Amino acid sequence: MNKLLRTTVALAALALAMPSLAMPAFADDAKPLAGQSITVLLPSGQSPNIASDFEKETGIKVDLQMLSWDDIRPKLITGLIAGTPPADVTEFDWSWTGQFGAAGWYEDLTPLIDAESIKDMPTASIFTVDGKLLGVPYANDFRILIANKDHLAKAGITKMPTTIDELIADAKLVKEKGIAEYPLGVPLSPSEGTSTLWYLMTFAFGGDLFDKDWKPLFTSPDSGGYKALQFYVDMLKAGLIDPASTGLKDSDVHQMFMDGKVTFDLGVGPGWVGAFEDKTKSKIAGSTTLGLVPTVSGKTVSYGLPEALGIPAASEKKEAALAFVKWMTSKDEQIKLAAEQGLLATRTSAFEELNKQGKILDGDVVIEQAGTVGPLFKQGTPTWYPQFSSAVNNAINQAAKGEISVADAVKSIADETAKAQQQ
């Protein structure tokens, strides 16, 4: 059946296809892999020079495919399930680690990447499942506090808040002086950004998501997760969070920050600073300032949401693919990409170098925050992460709209999670 089908399709193809000519490639002695070509699948917004720079250096041709962030996953999964990955090197998000690890879709890179490099990339641990390194981090992201310097100055605030109480007090002051109507920027729509901020706030309130047996730790009223959600509800009531936030994704909140409507952008990473400080995009260029994530105790916390490059196990050009992964995560290239596309380097050495050159806004704060970055899940991202995240943002959205109580919301998250764990 299959064979017949293929013949049919191939015949139909023959009838329609225009002949295409392949250019012969000439190998270069100094570049052992020269002449090979690989495909690379990354989210849009990458530097346009990646393919040409890499080819210049290694002679390997790169077919760089870019898709919008939301479109990468369906594209990738289709190929992986069908048994033919769409590219030889692909995006590998931190949140996919559990699922992709369990599916065995990606090559173990542990023996292929030198220990020195792995040590230089603290977030590599997030992509490690059962001792296997499935992706090499190329773009860093973690949570930090970003504020509007002008707003703070007008309100007479001289230092960034380090505790939740200070944050609330500052926000109240800004509101009372009429500088911003809703100073706290918090996404509350049923979307991923809502979940990721709640995880951070759970930590900030001194809690954690799960214990070592994956039992939820956010259901009792004195838990961090419960208090974090209560904080949202209280801040909505106090008029410090915009009630319209229940319709906003994280990117919408960042847009409002750029419009000068928000004083403290809570669910944001340093990667957005580039857009905030760009006059063609932002009205508040020049007034961005960064601070450490405030917590109840005053001791800052954060967690990483890095992106990595992985090589699908079914790729037929693993050597050339590996060369690309090594090149893009090298210190030199990371520094170059930081300038070209505002990429946040994953190598500590690259990061420090950039800071020394004064290339990072409030670099000392960013480095200090980077030092506190750990994985979101200590045991690694679970396979049921998508269901968990969806349960979290749906419940938060409902609680913020006042449809259900905080207690019911955390209970529904726990119930959904238990169900997903069983499947």
Add this chain to the structure above:
Amino acid sequence: MSLSAVLPARRSREKGIDGTADALLGLLLAAPIVIAMVALVLFPVASTLWDSLHRVNPMQAGTPFIGLQHYQDLLKDPIVNEAWRNTIIYVVICVTLETAGGIGAALLINQAGRWRRFVLAAVILPWALPGVVNAVVWQWIYNPAFGLLNGLLVAAGLDFEKYVWFNDRTVALFAVSLVHVWRMLPLTAVIVLAALQSIPADLYEAARIDGASRPKMFTNITLPLIRGGVAIAMTQSTVAAFNFFDEAWILTGSSRGTRPILVQVYLEAFQNLHFSYGMALSVLVMFASLAVSLVYVLRVQRVTRLD
């Protein structure tokens, strides 16, 4: 089956003597279509049906045969049932609004006189645009702070400052439906318009001489004569609303209160990686959609045969 038995028999009377040559030519001309549809649609459907009887989950080893297990589980899955419920609500809202609006638009266009061409073009436009583009455009219109809709309502003196259209479940279902209605209403309007134009003008003339009022003419002449067209338009709206995806996905993401059944298929198969479970659900959607289409096809057949 009865249809297929009746129709060729009736046709063969029209045919000449060279039936065999015609049959051969007919098969030859239809062959490319049959080959394309078998290779690119029917074979993939069969393959998915087969997959849905197995447990295909890339995170678990092996793909054991499990019979109808997935289908049984689907019937009991509360989230799936909620998605079905949303889909049915979408169907009801969309079909009602598209039919009422479509008839209204068609009646208006029929009165347009020399502006007809222009009005008709304007009305058809939304249907011609790429679906994704119009969902993105509407997302911007519904934006609580910078959107056109709240802007207009505030300018009209109403308290819609920063009103979030997707907060309340009922309002959200309506708001999402409206985008779909905007795109699909033109189709109903055009179908009804064609039916309107097939009504002979002398019928109205005769009614006017009898002294019938306008509303009376509408209920006694217009409505009965466009009924066939309206029924077809309604069935078409129903099938389209069943396959609702882009608008809901772009406007409200995975929100459970507004999630239609095809978004649930996507989430199960591509997000949660319960691949064959998602495929089983897509098979159910296919059968539901086929059942509705069957009504449509039979309806057309009947209309055709009445001529």
Add this chain to the structure above:
Amino acid sequence: MELRLSQRILLGIGFTVLILWSIGPIYWAIATSLTPTPDLMSQPIHFFPQRLTAYHYERLAGFGYIASNDVTVALQFRNALVNSIITSVLATVISVFLATLGGYAFARLTFPGRTVIFFVVIATIAIPGYTVLIPLYRIMIGAKLLDTYTGVTLIYLSAFLPLALWLMRSVFQQLPLSIEEAARIDGAGRLTILFRIVMPLAAPGLVAASIITFLGAWGQYMVPLIFSPNKTKPLTVLIPEFSTKNFVDYGLINAGGTIAMIVPILIVIFLNRYLVSGLTAGSVK
């Protein structure tokens, strides 16, 4: 029929509402695409852009002020525009050609399985895309047709043939048999009749089927997302890419969207007559 003044006013209001409802959102997209990005976030909103800018279009076209990434943006955009046109035209020409042959066969020739085949083909309209996505991907990989015009065209063909076939069949059924019979008596063969006599008569139907197929292919999203990742990527897949992880470029999205709308808008304005006859031919006879 003469209308009273009150009726005229009522009609006027009706038309105004209808036109605003249909064109309002399109106007808003175009207005947004001409507004400088920082102005987009203004409250209260302005119904007419306060300052006009062609900046977003210049970036897409690749001239005027060029930021570091814009050379690629313009290049990608030009390729996507060309790809959209090529794939839509290919799909249209082949679908309509096959649908014409098939439509004639299903309307005029008797052959075994005719009715069953016709209904099965039409029924495939109701199949959701996700049901066939993964098997189709395997087929395309096997035939090495991923990211080729041939591959995308074949998939569009399988998606749009049924509707085109349905249309063409009803167009042929509406043509009077007498002309064909006269030609047959003169000794003309079936194919001669089809190409020389029937096709010219069915021309409006052909145009309608072409328009519907073209618009359908032009607006496709999921299919090219999976099957045209790069070399054959169309506009609909490129436009969402202007929303990146660290910035959502609404200006570029709306400008790109506006250009993606222009082709359908031109078609509707200039070929409206055929479109209406085509949309209705399949359903109201």
